[in-house]
Amino acid sequence: MSLPESDRELITAELGREPTPAEANLFENLWSEHCAYRSSRPLLGAFHSAGEQVVIGPGDDAAVIAVPEPAAADTPAAERDPDEYSETYITLGIESHNHPSYVDPYDGAATGVGGIVRDTLSMGAYPIALADSLYFGDFEREHSQYLFEGVVEGISDYGNSIGVPTVAGSVDFHADYEGNPLVNVACVGLTDEERLVTAEAQQAGNKLVLFGNATGRDGLGGASFASEDLDEDAETEDRPAVQVGDPYSEKLLIEASETLIDENLVQSARDLGAAGLGGASSELVAKGGFGAEIELDRVHQREPNMNALEILLAESQERMCYEVTPEDVDRVAEIAERFDLGCSVIGEVSEGNYTCTFEDEVVVDVDPEFLAEGAPMNDLDAVDPEPAERDLPDADLNEAVESVISNPNTASKRWVYRQYDHEVGVRTAMKPGDDAAIMAIRETGGDRADRDADGSGTGLAISSGANPNWTSADPHGGARAVALENATNIAAKGAVPLAAVDCLNGGNPEKPDVYGGFKGIVDGLAEMCSDLSTPVVGGNVSLYNDSEAGPIPPTPTLAMVGTKAGYDAPPAALSGEGELLLVGDAGDSLGGSEYLNAAGGSDAFPTLPENPADLVATIAEVARAESTLATHDVSHGGLAVTLAELLTADAGADVAVDDAVALFDETPGRVVVETTDPESVREAFDGVAAVESLGEATADGELSLTVGDETVKLGAEAVAELRDVIPETLE
Template identity: 80%
Template sequence: MSLPDSDHQLVVDELGREPTAAEAVLFENLWSEHCAYRSSRPLLSAFDSEGEGVVIGPGDDAAVVAVPEPDAADTPADDREASDYSDTYITLGIESHNHPSYVDPYDGAATGVGGIVRDTMSMGAYPIALADSLYFGTFDREHSQYLFEGVVEGISNYGNSIGVPTVTGSVDFHEGYVGNPLVNVACVGLTNEERLVTAEAQTAGNKLVLVGNGTGRDGLGGASFASEDLAEDAETEDRPAVQVGDPYTEKLLIEANEMLVDENLLLSARDLGAAGLGGASSELVAKGGFGAEIDLNKVHQREPNMNALEILLAESQERMCYEVAPEDTDRVAEIAERFDLGCSVIGEVREGNYVCTFDGETVVDVDPEFLAEGAPMNDLEAIEPEQPGRELPDVDLEDAINAVVSAPNTASKRWVYRQYDHEVGVRTALKPGDDTAIMAIRETSGDANDTTGAGTGLAFSSGSNPNWTTNAPYEGAQAVALENATNIAAKGALPLTAVNCLNGGNPEKPDVYGGFKAIVDGLAEMCSDLSTPVVGGNVSLYNDSTTGPIPPTPTLAMVGSKAGYDAPPAALSGEGELLVVGSAGGALGGSEYLAQVGGSDGFPALPANASEIIETIATVANQESTLASHDVSHGGLAVALAELITADAGAEVSVDGVVDLFDETPGRVVIETTDPAAVREAFDGVAPVDSLGSATDDGTLSLTVDGETVDYDSETVTELRAVITETLD
């Protein structure tokens, strides 16, 4: 990739001369789609990013949101006032490492984790939880399994080594990802007003200090590499563009960053990610309205004879750029040395241009705002997607249930999350394998060591569904937002905020851009309906390869709040009645059922009162009479019921037909309750409540569909759902 002729002419006109080699590659990377969002930024204004608890919204390394006080955590967002929020803040960010994870699945995924953790650190926050949403080609392909295993190993080894638990996420398999997998990682951090740092330079004369690993030649041109389609030979030719991670240095950097924040030594901070030192330092000073003077010879390096271009653009990992008062640089160096980290005072914040020198010569001298924000936006043609008509196949009921329950998309993901240390940090109150994770934010109780459960529970959900967004991008993206909110509500929490990772193919193709535009609009509308501000995110386009474009994929990472940390399990007790609450959409478009047996259908109708339904689900989940609660989504009721039964508790269930059994409309939850009247009363005038049957104590699932009954014992269901573990172990 090189700077297009039109961009080159803009640069020449601005500089009044030809750019130097270093300037040219800086503009190439910082004006790339990956950094400048040239095709997506015009669409992103659709998202509502403001709210009573939002402290910092889009534009920084991570968003910052105040955590509700425990006594207000169960109050809908629209009803909260400023006084309902505590002085404890969370940060929330999300990152994609898609192309690198195809070329080198282990290092590509590992450095994706490292990058989003450093985004968290740069806000003065300590990382407390990770979520991974992963998308691969069909599971029966050997190469898909190779990528899957490498990515999970990279995430687990890096996350486990740095002591940050991976607590939730999703895994999807789809033909559209055969040539281009997606690796999206989100991170929650914890901070407060006194510790808060931003990526906005504060004062001319302050020093720019680089702390962390030495700079090498890995990751050169990573930003531009992420902004072009994957070539057939990408696995070999593009390997130098993939960064190499060192989690043990990252752990030292996390702890050093904590000490620097504790001692109020940081005036601003930015992690070195896309476009390396050049990207981080120029963006930091541009945000503050300043320039900089940097001596590249002062950058500590781990490889000899590096030139200016390499020093500026290398995306070597585990590095932070700090703005520090001149009198504090010695103390910063002392702390870096204590943690065995490199430290270089590389320059200072100044008025005027962004200037870099090397061997006594000026190699960069540009307006930092023009460099960081001057990329022109693309005006692209979009073709609106069409929806298919209904053509449902006639299949054997038991065969259909077996196929859907054992499909890799709906099967148990235990093989994935058992590799993650999800308990490190001792905050994980609800562990992976349920609808959402819950993290204990004890600080809101007034006691960071609280053991009574009096703080605020932070629910965390992340994912998308390519079957939905392939079938109907706009409605499918709406459903993704509603599904994440349903996961949170099923555990008694209410949505608080969200970030997104918007993944698409080559936007220069009108049909691809039309699908991408549709997922942006659909996601934005449903988040607005749910009163959930979208406070940040990431865009990854040009996810296209020789096999074609990926499905439009809007990963949403959503957090919610509740009083305390307890939640009803997604496992039956065997003692209550079974109800399904929420509005069914009456269609199977985008369902795993049609993916397995063939046919087509339009997307199910989504409820018009989504926010009211979510609030009521959370209310019912918190009723003392609720014994179990589990959302209905991928695979419909068939999979939800299969996941609910245990060796000691089963269910006798009756539904009217195949559409009812496999409908994946989000906003629905199966409730096991000892007081069905209370559930019906809560949902009166909000959404239907339908009786499914009753829980039993025999560990058997008995399904009657339109008069035909199929029985499963828990052991058979476990075997059906173990396809990933049995294949990869």
């Protein structure tokens, strides 16, 4: 990729001269789609980002959200008073590392984890949880399995080494990801008002300190690489653009950051990600309305004879840019030495331009605001996809049930999450494998021992994911469904939504049909989150996910958090002692379902409920009831998969439904509830949504499904074998 001629003309007019090579490359990266959102920013105004709980919204390294007091944690955010929020804050951010994970799945995924963790550190927060949503080509393909195994290993090795638990996420397989997998990683951090730091420079004369690992040549041009289609030679030719991670240095950086924040030594901070030092330092001062004077020779380096461009744009990992007062510089250096990390005073915040010198020569001298915010937006054509018509297959019921339960998209992901240390940090109250994870959020303040003591008693539920079958069938409706499903996951564990961040993935936006699909997921996600009164407080956009195999499906990964009083929640496992109810309105169609994916055919996408906020709040209320024994949402694979996942060796279900549509419909906003008080559930949903009696939980560990006049019976062992398709195939 090189600087487009139209951009070069604009830059030349602004500078009054031709840009230097360093400036041209800096503009190329910071004005790339990856950094400047040139095709997506015109659409992002659709998102509602405000709320009493929002301390810092979009635009910083991560969003900051106030956590409600335990007494108010069960109250929907729209009904909560401003004074019911505590002094405890969480940070929430999400990033993509898609192209790097195709070229080098292990390092691409690992450094994606490292980057989002440093976004958390730059807000003065301590990382407490990760969620990863992963998308690959057909599972049967050897190349997809290679990428899948490498990505999971990279996330596991990095996350486990730095001591941050991976507690939530999703894995999906779809043919259109074959040439371009997606790796989307979210991170939750913990901080408070006194510890909060932003990426906005505070005062001219303060020093700029590069802190952490030495700078090498890895990751050069990563931002521009992420803004172009992958070609067939990407796995070899683009490898230098992939960063190499060092989790042990990252762990030291996490602990050093805690010390720096404890001692109030950081005025502002930005992690070094896309466009390296040039991106981090210029954006930091631009946000504060300042300039900078940087001497690139001062940067501590791990390779000899690096030139100005390499120092400026290398995306070497485990590095932070801190603004520090002159009197605190020596103490910051002492802390760096204590943690065996590098530390360079590379310049200072100024009142003028953003300037960089190398070997006594000025190599960059530009207006920082023009550099950071001056990229012109793209005005692109969009074509909406045609809706599907109903053409349902005549499939054998037994074969259909087994096929859907054993599909890699709906099968057990235990092989994945068992590789992650999801209990480190002793906050994980509900582990992976359920609808949502739950983290214990306790009071902050004081030293870490005090912060880890029992305190606030607020549970933070976390759900993350998307569904490419849904958004392929209907980008707008599918994205609405993705938002509702994540909210339902949280509600099924008794929590109410608090906030969300999104990672919007699409193909080449210059193609009208691709841009139309992307516009559809933006509008759909924004509409449903607004209907749920859940602010979207930040996110990431990744476009040009296109390859020789074609564009990816429009993929709106959503990471949503919610709160509840306490940490207990009903499990997604039957007790065998209650009545089974299905709460929520069915959509009566199968568009985007795994059933049609397996059996063939087409259908319209299901109609979603018109009152999602009331629906989600009522699901959460019922989930918190003492009479509720188990809860599990209905989504991927429909009711058939939900019941299979609820099955245990000691508890089964005897269920009857009218037809195959009822069994395989994937309309979100529905939950199977095992309860000892079915009447109270019906009363709670009166005027909100339908409540259907499915049958009884049993104590025999068998799933009996009657559909019309046909019955399918599967024991717990047989279901477990069907759902273990991933480890059985990989081993």
